[in-house]
Amino acid sequence: MSIVVNSQLDDLDLQILDILIKDSRTPYLEIARICHVSGGTIHVRMKKMEDIGMIKGTKLMLDMPKLGYDVCCFVGVFVDKNSSFSNVMDEMSKIKEIVELHYTTGQYSVFAKVVCKSISDLQDILMHRINTIIGIQSTDTFISLSQPIDRNIKL
Known part of the structure; x- marks a missing residue:
């Protein structure tokens, strides 16, 4: 089941977020390879999601x-x-x-x-x-x- 998060996000944005949820340290070029787009596209999409407040930075998870x-x-x-x-x-x-x-x-x-x-x-x-x-x-x-x-x- 897919959840509609924000009307400003499309399938590529959701795919990027799913990859980052699994491993937030995934390099942009690796995300681009998985999504079959350029690294620049990933940078632009990440910046957009940060600007609209969808991504609120990163944090270190401690054991x-x-x-x-x-x-x-x-x-x-x-x-x-x-x-x-x-x-x-x-x-x-x-x-x-x-x-x-x-x-x-x-x-x-x-x-x-x-x-x-x-x-x-x-x-x-x-x-x-x-x-x-x-x-x-x-x-x-x-x-x-x-x-x-x-x-x-x-x-």
């Missing part, structure tokens, strides 16, 4: 356990009132172990992904850094046991 960050968890945050939301987001953004922060619907106001070195580090982060933020009413923590799927959507 966190190999760096000593063995605990991954998700923290559901109850914010006490809407006026506290900005302060909560600002303060949580200062905690380096929070690697994702989402404003959500449903039970929680905010959902955070946290990586840390140990359960005792997690306890410290929760007790002394997250739960002390003014505006946080309470939190629920879910420890990830494994991550069997880690992928981008296929276009």
Whole structure:
């Protein structure tokens, strides 16, 4: 099943994105060879997708356990009132172990992904850094046991 992403993208753009989703380090000339177009065409298409905000740069994906960050968890945050939301987001953004922060619907106001070195580090982060933020009413923590799927959507 193919997903219509943006009316400004055509089949070649989607093919380029699929190649880059599989391996973002694929050289432009290799993409051009696979797509049967020139390297210049790939450069132009990439620039277009960057200009319209479809591609937001590149990032390095780290193997966190190999760096000593063995605990991954998700923290559901109850914010006490809407006026506290900005302060909560600002303060949580200062905690380096929070690697994702989402404003959500449903039970929680905010959902955070946290990586840390140990359960005792997690306890410290929760007790002394997250739960002390003014505006946080309470939190629920879910420890990830494994991550069997880690992928981008296929276009």
